[in-house]
Amino acid sequence: MSLLQPSLVETDADLSELNTLRLPARARRLARPVTLDALEQVLAERDPAESLQVIGEGSNLVIHGDLPGLTLCPAMDGMALVKEDAEFVWVAAGAGVHWDDLVAWTVEQGWQGLENLSLIPGTAGAAPFQNIGAYGVELSQVLEQVTVMEVASGRVTHFAAEECEFAYRDSRFKSRDRGRYVITGIELRLNKLPACNVSYGPLKDHFAHLPVEDVLPAAVRERVIAVRQSKLPDPAVLANAGSFFKNPVVSVDKAGQLKKSFPGLVGYEQPEGIKLAAGWLIEQAGWKGRRLGPVGMHSEQALVLVNHGGGTSEDVLALASAVRRDVWERFGVSLEQEPILLP
Ligand SMILES: Cc1cc2nc3c(=O)[nH]c(=O)nc-3n(C[C@H](O)[C@H](O)[C@H](O)COP(=O)(O)OP(=O)(O)OC[C@H]3O[C@@H](n4cnc5c(N)ncnc54)[C@H](O)[C@@H]3O)c2cc1C
Structure with missing residues (x-):
């Protein structure tokens, strides 16, 4: 039965x-x-x-x-303290937990580690899939393990963070093991003492006057929420899927050439090259605030593709392709779509 x-x-x-x-x-x-x-x-x-x-x-x-x-649509619920020692706590969450509920709960306890990832939409189960990140922090820095069920066998397995093959917006679940596992839960290791990372621009300016031990996770969360709300459209008000393109990484030589022609180019050094701000490229290509039918690139944040109402996936893909083409023609830089195309 x-x-x-x-x-x-x-x-x-x-x-x-x-x-x-x-x-x-x-x-x-x-x-x-x-x-x-x-x-x-x-x-x-x-x-x-x-x-x-x-x-x-x-x-x-x-x-x-x-x-x-x-x-x-995995809907496993629940957040719990698993164990603790003098320095750390280990917390578990079901895949269906709303990500920001987990952040809010841990920050309320005074635990440090998730505050920079405040207000990212989505579920805890999806967080490892693309190794969510924001304001200088990635999930991989606090993740202890991921629990999965293998689709073919129904077998439950745990992957330690080192086994998840995390990279910028990437993991084994998104790449070589795509479709093989359903993520059913995650476990994180968080600090009991504040050691907040406020090295990222808007946080740095705000907290520069404080010694690191006085920067509390609750204050960082509050600041991150304020910055996000000022920059990103709320999907409940204006439909969107966050950053529509990844920030492209180019060689140091390529970035140097571009900088000569475009002195305002925004880039950050990475081990694998220079990461360019895709939003800046899109804005320079003339797409900030521009619409194509019922969809467009946001007027405040050019990296965010928005649906003003009634847009279809064809409209979205046509706009994405026009933006990609114009950025390529102007800068010779190829943009990769961040949201997953289904089916
Ligand atoms: C306004 C806005 C701001 C955003 N800001 C950020 C940001 O700052 N940083 C960032 O990294 N992302 C950001 N995003 C993107 C998004 O919030 C994250 O990628 C989030 O983790 C997606 O969660 P979801 O539950 O909605 O997953 P979905 O969008 O439903 O799925 C995304 C992918 O994950 C897979 N997946 C989902 N759940 C599971 C599971 N349980 N097991 C296996 N695979 C699964 C799906 O198959 C799909 O391929 C933003 C999005 C919006 C709309």
């Missing part, structure tokens, strides 16, 4: 509220398992030939047409 309520697998489900770009789409079958057992059962009952997508809150997606097969 099936342990699952049949109603837990919806058919022909509307996804327009499950993606922050508000693109119209439907899922042939949609399941939101709240436990590992429920997830195992959904996977066991699925025909292995049926296609499978995993989504969280849809804040980093371009859903291009209806999703065939099964769409899984």
Whole structure:
């Protein structure tokens, strides 16, 4: 007998509220398992030939047409203190936990580590997928392990942070193991004593006058939220999927040549080259605040593609392609899309 309520697998489900770009789409079958057992059962009952997508809150997606097969929206809940020692706490969260609820809870406890990642939309389960990052901090710096269920076998495995192959907006779950695992939970190691990273521009200016031990996670969170709210459109008000392109990394030579022609070029040194600010390139290519039909690049933050209402995935992809083309023609730099294209 099936342990699952049949109603837990919806058919022909509307996804327009499950993606922050508000693109119209439907899922042939949609399941939101709240436990590992429920997830195992959904996977066991699925025909292995049926296609499978995993989504969280849809804040980093371009859903291009209806999703065939099964769409899984892991909904494992709960945040807990796992263990602690004199210096650190280890906390666990289910994949379905809203990321910023986890940040808020840990910061309220006075634990340090997640404050720079405040207000990033999405779920805890999606966070390792692209190694979310903001204001000089990446998830990989605080992640202890990821719990996954293998789609083919239903087997539960843990990957230590070193095994996740984290890089800038990347991990094994996004690259070589794409589609192989469903992330069901994460465990983080956070500091009990404040050691906040306020090296990033807007935080540095704000906290420069304080010794590091006096910079509290709650104050950093408050500042990060204020900066984000002043710069980024709230998807609940203006549909968007955050940064639409990754910041491209070019060679030191290439950056040097560009700097001669474009003295205002914004770039940051990285071990692998110079990371250019994609928003600056887009703005210089004339796309800041410009619309193409119902979609456009945001007027305050050129890196964010917004849906003013009624836009489809075709509109989004046409705009992305026009922006990419113009940036290439002006700078000879290729932009890579950040949100995942489904199916
Ligand atoms: C306004 C705005 C600001 C943003 N700012 C930032 C930022 O500062 N830094 C940053 O890094 N990102 C940012 N993002 C992007 C986005 O918030 C993150 O990528 C987030 O982690 C996506 O979470 P989600 O639950 O919405 O995942 P979705 O968008 O639903 O999915 C994203 C990808 O993760 C996969 N995935 C999701 N859940 C799981 C799971 N449980 N197991 C396996 N795979 C899974 C999906 O298959 C998909 O490929 C922003 C987005 C918006 C809209």
